[in-house]
Amino acid sequence: MNDSFLKDAFVYLLAAGVLVPLFHRARIGAVVGFIAVGALVGPHGLGRLADTLPLIRFITISSPERAAPFGELGIVFLLFLLGLEFSTARLWALRREVFGVGCLQVVLCGVPLAFGAILVGYPPSVALVLGSVLALSSTAVVSQLLIDQHRALAPLGQLVIAVLLFQDLMVVPILLAAELLTGNAPDVLTLAGLALAKAAGAVALILVAGRFVLAPLVAAAASTRSRDLIMAITLVVVVGSAAVTHRAGLSSALGAFLAGMLLSETAYRHQIEVDLEPFKGLLIGVFFVTVGMSVDFAVVLPRLGWVVAGVVCILVVKVAFTFAAGRLMRVAAPTAAEAAVLLAQTGEFAFVVLALLAASGALAPADAGVLVAMVGLSLAATPLLARAGRRLGRRLDARLHEGLAVPPPTRPERHVIIGGFGRVGRTVAEALDEEGVAYVALDNDPRRVAEARGAGLPVYFGDAGRAEMLERLGAERASAFVVTLDAPNAAERMAAAVRQHWPTAAIIARAKDAEHAHRLSALGVAGVIPEAQEASLQLAARLLTQLGLPDEVVTARTETARARIEAALARARSQGGQRI
Template sequence: MADPVSHAAESAHHGFDLLPIVVLLAAAVIAVPVFRRIGLGSVLGYLAAGLAIGPFGLGFFDDPQAIIHVAELGVVLFLFIIGLEMQPSRLWAMRGEIFGIGLAQVALAMFALVWVGILLGYPPEASFVAGTGFVLTSTAIVMQMLEERGQMGLPKGRRIVAILLLEDLAIVPLLALVAFLAPGGQEATLADRLQGVAIGLAAIVVLVLAGRYLLNPMFRLLARFGAREVMTAAALLVVLGAAVLMQAGGLSMAMGAFLAGVLLSESSFRHQLEADVEPFRGLLLGLFFLGVGMALDLNVIAANWVVIAISVPAFIILKMLVIYGVARLFKAERAESLERAVLMAQGGEFAFVLYAAATQFGILEPEWNANLAAIIILSMVLTPLMVILHDRLRPKSGVNMDGVEDVTGAGGLRGNVLLIGFGRVGQIVGQPLLARGHSISAIDNDTEMIQAAASFGFKVWYGDGARLDILHAAGAGSADLVVVATDKAETTTRIVEMLKHEFPLVPVLARAFDRGHAIELIAKGADYQIRETYESAVAMGREAVLRLGATEEEADELIADARARDRDRLALQSVDGIYAGRDLLLGNRDMPATGH
């Protein structure tokens, strides 16, 4: 009989190897912050890290495709989260963009890109597959960059999402077309094709019925009896189960996850699901980019550099021209059209699936498949660089000055109150002043805000309050009071500093972002400052004690006491420049200076 101790030791010795995981995490932790710090973005950081630790770097990994297949779950989870934000009504409202802009872009790009292969001397079938694969944009890269740029919820971001959804749907007929173009594929019976379509539709119907009648009752039951980790497991089960179902029906896993998200978008558990899935999504999506970086085969590039050097710019430029043209055709502005063309100029992860199927069916030779994979990966790598170049070189968007008058041409404003910043705070501050009969000179550098104010009968002048010449033109020297209500802390501080230096006798009231900013404004000489959330927080605190049984008098006394302590604490911090060593709130330890 074997010695159990020695057997356990041997199992431990030959057990799960943590080194690859440590290497992957270390590469991401080192590369991504560095690349973001130098302005190159997280996607390029992941790609560079993957290349560094892959077969052509330090050699920690020799099978990047295995990592890519696992990490594709990041794309799946990403689409699920996007689906959670897309209620059926909202998705229905996007149908014109999905089947209008999306279909036009896919069809025209396919027609344009096919000619690259034909002009390089490849057979028409292989050229069609090569060009079509490049049409399918990388959902992972585009979604990540939209999120980093804060454009996911904007109309132009939603239009890009609509196009990506159409491309995800297109993979199904494209795979069927690959089978048809294969040698002997035309002999497949009509019954076989109808059977494939029927299986796909059946998978969608099953998913819709499950989402409508099973998912919400399941989550209600788990919320009542399950543990917290069980809810997380259930969220992953729903996402991956939907992905597997769609894959079994011949559709893409990402589309299954998206549909599952849409079906749960109106559920009361939507936010809980999003919170459960988000950490896995971010980690796996980063792993996907690492895998793509590892998969860049430098030997293939070196051996076929002429073809690749021609194909990469040819595919990218042609695709950008089509995307730009379609965007302009559907009435998008030039700036949005160009930005969309740059963001979507690369090939995507679904191209690998299409090329693998074409190789299996004999349309592509293995060497062609390797070349095309290198072309797709290079286009992915180039995309973040193209976006950075676009952002730095694009002309500053022209400001629509219709109905907007520059304060420098006003001949000197004469209101007894100068209001700098006419946003949500400035508008409220101005109401009692106007009711009291004071004349207000209001300036702002947001033309849309100025135009909106004009539609309600308010005259706001265009001008940057952080410029001394603008302050003079706006009448700061002759004003009885200046109110600084800009929405950026550093801008407010700079304006207050200039006002107190240039016009020291004019009282200045300023909007502060938080306690630390309030202390900074006091140091710059502001006569009065107020944290933008302070009064609303005080009102909420008063309502809270009232609802918990306090009388009106008790509530007023508690609030007055809290205000007095806050004033004392702020005065102490402003004089000493520190907050520690004294508790004026609860007799223990004070709040940090950055608190509200």
């Protein structure tokens, strides 16, 4: 291990531990943070000054090629963990999305992008490869965003992952076409047949080995109760599966996903997830850093206008035609729209194809540099695209459910207004129903509202933090307000609106934790129920009962602890700023 390697590792860890958290605090996001750090400390950023300012060498990464394999390993771990969330039955249920939406997306996006490349001046053969590779999206970035948002198993997540899986299958024909452009393919039919046979054999090998070898192997390791051995066998499974598909010309991430999917139904999936999670986070960060280091500012800046225009054109084309692909396969408009925006960027596989075309002379070095910059910029824009897509999906969802937002047909008196109709709000509503107390609920999730309305419940679509919405529900005649919203900011907005417009109203609020309870109490909410503390009190009471204490002693202990918490909240309300 030489000094250069240790220095590069130190710079990366410094960026991951110091610079990226600063980006996160600025609400920029870890993905963009890693890409920006890579552009800054890479050979095309501050690294250009290393010859004139020797000290710069100690804060730059001198060898991006050496870090690239670690980044690819991060993608492999990411897709393996994603595969653990799926099963063979679930993947089979998604076959329509994989081969229907996925195929249409690649074709509908690839054709206009290839035509655009021809208009720019590329030969038709090169333009076809470029259009196909630009039609693909980033498995690494999109999957990470879905996992961070806990939406991998939601309808949107399943649709997006299905499209990404088909795109991974397209790696073989695209690489085959790129190989033909290099002039090294003597027999097209033989090469195509061999490539397809290797790909099919690799997938079959993983599926068979997963059922008869991988699962029993992990079970044997688990029987030893040695976490080290379980980790070692898991790494063998992950890397081995990725290597098999890589050698067959497929994406290594596809092999890792299949291996994870085959182990998803075993009893060891949760232990594997916990053990691999830290490795995945760090290694995927290396990948994003290498993406940032691929941007050559000397090539990009003189052509910055073309780069930005090209990225905008790619995004517009992919959003429009991916949405069309979803709608043609009868995907709901809100889901299709959000998926189209989320998949609008180009994928990391483009770096491989562009490097191959540049090395063969099919692409001029300057053109390859501009295209690499466009790919990197579109990847960096993905978190912003994800936010825009989510807002667009919600707007379309709300428009489809406009009928849910109508005010109640009657003018209730002495009723309860519930903000949020999730599990807590529904439980409160059921208790009120049993006692014959009228209630009206507001929720900003159209699907949840539609489900409740279908059951005949008085639930309406709207923002419970807006006084005008509460007023339409008869807030001035309400006997109490119950705040059960999941998001702390939304809960505080509702409490503040009620306190400002109806200062004498009774407010009962659910708090996520002590800090949230403090903020609600400072707003004047008298009935704050800290969710975490209440759960801990019930847990302690159950434990004391199991230990043999009499019921009256357990009740007394619990009430004493609850009184202590309520006294702290009362002090917060009276003092307005003291921490609990």
